[in-house]
Amino acid sequence: NAGVTQTPKFQVLKTGQSMTLQCAQDMNHEYMSWYRQDPGMGLRLIHYSVGAGITDQGEVPNGYNVSRSTTEDFPLRLLSAAPSQTSVYFCASSYGDRGDSPLHFGNGTRLTVT
Amino acid sequence: GNSVTQMEGPVTLSEEAFLTINCTYTATGYPSLFWYVQYPGEGLQLLLKATKADDKGSNKGFEATYRKETTSFHLEKGSVQVSDSAVYFCGGGGTSYGKLTFGQGTILTVHP
Numbered sequence: 001n002a003g004v005t006q007t008p009k010f011q012v013l014k015t016g017q018s019m020t021l022q023c024a025q026d027m028n029h030e031y032m033s034w035y036r037q038d039p040g041m042g043l044r045l046i047h048y049s050v051g052a053g054i055t056d057q058g059e060v061p062n063g064y065n066v067s068r069s070t071t072e073d074f075p076l077r078l079l080s081a082a083p084s085q086t087s088v089y090f091c092a093s094s095y096g097d098r099g100d101s102p103l104h105f106g107n108g109t110r111l112t113v114t
Numbered sequence: 115g116n117s118v119t120q121m122e123g124p125v126t127l128s129e130e131a132f133l134t135i136n137c138t139y140t141a142t143g144y145p146s147l148f149w150y151v152q153y154p155g156e157g158l159q160l161l162l163k164a165t166k167a168d169d170k171g172s173n174k175g176f177e178a179t180y181r182k183e184t185t186s187f188h189l190e191k192g193s194v195q196v197s198d199s200a201v202y203f204c205g206g207g208g209t210s211y212g213k214l215t216f217g218q219g220t221i222l223t224v225h226p
Contacts, residue, residue: 004157033213042120042203042218043158058213090157101207102148103214105157 002026006091006106013081013113021076021109023091029104031094032074033058034066036087037108043090049074081113116141118206120217127194127224135189135220137178137204146207147171147180147187148214153200161189161202194224 007022025032033048045058049068063085065077074093078085088110092103121136139147146165150158162171167182176191187204201221205214 035216040218043216045213045215048213092158102160102163103150103158105150105159107155107157 004091004093004104004106006089006109008109009107011109011111013078013111015082015113017081018077018079019081021078021089021091021111023074023076023106024072025074025091025093025104026072027093027095027104028071029093029095030071031101032068033092033103034064034074034076035090035092036060037090038087046076046089078111081111083113085111086113087111116145116206116215118204118215118217120202120204120220123219124221124223127222129196129224129226130193131224133189133191133194133198133222135202135204135222137187137189137217138185139187139204139206139215140185141206144182147178148205148207149176149178149187149189150203150205150216151200152203152219158203194222196224196226198222199224 004025030051034046035043044060047066049055055066088108090108091106094101094103117140119138148163149161151161152158162173164171164180170179178187178189201219203219204217
C-alpha cells in the first residue's frame with residue numbers, strides 16, 4: 001500500500017528558480033490538496049482539487065500553481081521561488097465529499113529557498 | 115470561516131503522566147472534528163475523530179469528546195509513554211472537499 005507519495009523529500013532552490021513538487025495517490029481518492037507547514041502556523045491549505053480537471057484556491061495560494069489531469073496525480077508548481085516559500089509541504093487525499101472524510105497525508109517535501 | 119485554536123505548547127511530561135491538549139473550534143454549523151499526530155520526519159496520521167455532538171473518538175489510549183456546548187474537542191490520555199512524543203494537530207472539517215482547518219499544533223515530549 002503506497003498511499004500518498006511525495007517527491008522529492010528535500011529540495012534547495014535559489015530565489016527565482018522554478019520547480020514542481022510531485023504528489024501521487026493510489027487509493028482512487030477524488031479529493032486532493034496541498035498544505036504548507038510552518039512553525040507556529042500549523043498547516044495552511046494552498047490549493048485543492050475535487051476531481052480530475054477541477055482545482056481551486058485555498059488559504060495561501062499566491063506563488064503556487066496546480067493542475068489535476070488524472071485522479072492519481074496532483075503536482076504543485078512554484079514558478080519563481082521566494083524565501084517566504086521555505087516550508088514543509090504536504091500533499092493529502094481523501095475519499096469522500098463529506099466533512100467527516102479523514103485526510104491521508106504524504107511524508108512531506110522540505111523546501112529551502114535561499 | 116472556520117477556525118481551530120489549540121493550546122500553546124510545547125508540553126513536556128514524564129512517562130505515565132496524564133495528558134490534556136485543549137482544542138476549541140469556531141464554525142458555521144457543527145463540523146466533524148479530528149486529531150492528527152505527526153511523528154518526526156513523517157506526515158500527519160489520523161489519530162481519532164468525532165462526527166457529531168457528544169461523540170467520543172478513541173484510539174491507542176487517546177480520547178476526545180465533541181462538546182457542542184463549549185465548542186471543544188480536548189485530547190486526553192491517562193498515561194503517556196515515551197513513544198507518544200510527537201506533534202498533535204486538532205482539525206475541523208469544512209462543508210466538503212477534504213478541506214480541514216488545522217490548529218497550530220502542540221509539540222508533546224515525554225521523558226522516561
